[in-house]
Every structure is written in structure tokens, then in C-alpha cells.
Amino acid sequence: MIEVNDLTVAYGSVHAVRGVSFQVTPGEVVALLGRNGAGKTSTMQVLAGHRAATSGRVRVAGGDPYRDRATVRRHVGIMLQEAGFLGELTVAETVQAWRRFGRDPLPRDEVLDLVDLRAQARIRVGRLSGGQRRRLDLALAILHRPQVLFLDEPTTGLDPEARQNTWQVIEGLALAGTTVLLTTHYLQEAERLAGRVLMMEAGRLTVSGDLPTVLSAGTGTVSFAADRLPEDLPADWPAEYAAGRVVIRTRRLDETAAEVFAWAAARGRVLPQVVVRPASLEEVYLGLSDDRQGGPIGAVPEKVGHR
Ligand SMILES: Nc1ncnc2c1ncn2[C@@H]1O[C@H](COP(=O)(O)OP(=O)(O)OP(=O)(O)O)[C@@H](O)[C@H]1O
Secondary structure (H helix, E strand, C coil): CEEEEEEEEEECCEEEEEEEEEEECCCCEEEEECCCCCCHHHHHHHHCCCCCCCEEEEEECCECCCCCHHHHHCCEEEECCCCCCCCCCEHHHHHHHHHCCCCCCCCHHHHHHHCCCHHHCCCEHHHCCHHHHHHHHHHHHHCCCCCEEEEECCCCCCCHHHHHHHHHHHHHHHHCCCEEEEECCCHHHHHHHCCEEEEEECCEEEEEEEHHHHHHCCCEEEEEECCCCCCCCCCCCCEEEECCEEEEEECCHHHHHHHHHHHHHHCCCCCCCCEEECCCHHHHHHHHHHCCCCCHHHHCCCCCCCC
16 A cells, blocks of 8 residues: 655755655556656655655555665565666576565565566676666565565566566556556556556646546547548538548547447448547647646546545
């Protein structure tokens, strides 16, 4: 369980986090999104106990991650952006060394299999590729079966297969009840993993909502195959014709889909290759960035701590 109440983080005169509140409940995967410098890493660092909050209240696994660090750490796995490994140790030696730092660690080979590093077990850490290091980071973060996992850009630099593998590991942990907060710039990753998304902008939380709610605030499409734009389409439908399809863009996806089907049924037509597609998270996110004053995301009420 993660609870953040009115968190601020300042570096001198730089206010990186300005009054952020949210909760993450057990087994939930929440993605913290936002452009470079939005305040995501600063938030993560406080939650991980690496940095004191400037003000506000933070609880992780029942304790204050900074003041009760020793207790909280037992329940928390952390993968921040820069890991400090000893380059001369091998992968297996590194995992073995970390196993001593907590109770009931996963067996070494099991964790290496999970992150697909078994074949690199005897390689010195200093010789790993960037993506392999990232996977070793993940191995160490999950080694002590954490209740709460903080992942700061967990798949940056990973090849597509390694990324898929990491996603499966995270999904498996969440299914087993691990609470996960992750930051990512890969919106597809957030869409795949997260039940809920938080968006930060200039230190503030601008959006907090479950994924379907956030996506439904974007512009989706209803489309079907046709050889031209039908002349009897209602004039107020913003329909376009492109690449052999009629495309209707809408922010009321469910209602529009029902209207399109009703329109076809009234004419005894079956629409070929109908696709009802919600906006992707990337489209919603970019809509937010382009049009802060009431773009698609502006319609999403902030739901702090609501799943
Ligand atoms: N140690 C520091 N000292 C001074 N300013 C800092 C420090 N760390 C971060 N900042 C500033 O705080 C703000 C938030 O940075 P932060 O790293 O939290 O953003 P972020 O959302 O994680 O960005 P990114 O996506 O690039 O990782 C930025 O303006 C950054 O320059």
C-alpha cells in the first residue's frame, strides 16, 4: 500500500513536486506519467526512502519510508534510474551478495531465469549491455519478494523481447498481490500494465483515473469498410473517408457506435469490417500536452485514490 498526501519536494528554489496526493492499493499497478522534469523521479525517490519529503505525508507498507527506512525496506523493491553495481562482480555474485541483505530471498537461479540473465550469470557486471544491467536491476528489486515495487523507467534500453519479458514479470508479481508504481515514457507500456494512470505536469498531478476512464476521455473512432462516403450519413456526423474506410471520430465512443449500428440497421445494412477503437493512451497523453486548456483529458475529473 502506498499513500501520498500533499507531497512537496524542493531542491533549493526548484519546486519539483508541488502538493501531490494519491494512493496505490495492494495488487494495483499504477503508472506515473509526464514529460521530462515533471517530478516523477523526485516522487519515486521520496517513496523509496532515498530522499526526505520537503513537506507532506508519505506511507509505504505501513511506515514512513525515510524515517522508518529499515522496516519499510524489508517490504519494498526498488529499481531507480541509476543503479550502483560493482563492475568486477559477476551477475551471479551480485545476486548472491544481495540475497544476504534480506529475509527469504528467491533462489539465485530462479531470479536469473525470471529476468532471462541465466546465460550471463558468469559475466562481470561491468561488461553487461545497458539492457542487461536494467534486467539485473529488476532481479535485485524483486529478489526479496517485495509487497511494494517502485520501478523508474524499468524497460528503458530493453530490446522488444526483453521488454515483453519484463512486462510478464511485472504482471505476474501484480497478480500475486504486489503493489507496483512505475514511471515510463512508453505509453504502450503503461497501457499494457497499469490499471490506473497518474499524469504529472510541472510538479502537480493533473490526471488520476483508471485506464478506461482516461482513454474514454480521448477521441476514439468508429470505422467500417466502404467504397465511398455514403450519401445518407447524418450530416452532423464528422465522417471522413480514407483508405477504403468511413471513419467517424468521437469522444462519445459508446453512444456513437450505437448510433452507427442503429443507422445501418434502419437501412437493412450490415457494416463490413466495423472497428470501434478507443483512443490510445499515447493519443490521450499527446492531446493533453497539445491542449492543456480543455483538451480531451481536461474532461477527466481527478480521482485521487480511486481505482
Ligand atoms: N538533485 C537535484 N537538484 C536540483 N534540481 C533537481 C534535482 N533533481 C531533480 N531536479 C529538478 O527537479 C525537477 C523534476 O525532476 P525529476 O527528475 O523529478 O523529473 P522526472 O519527471 O523524473 O523527469 P524524467 O522523465 O526526465 O526522468 C526538474 O526541474 C529537475 O531539474
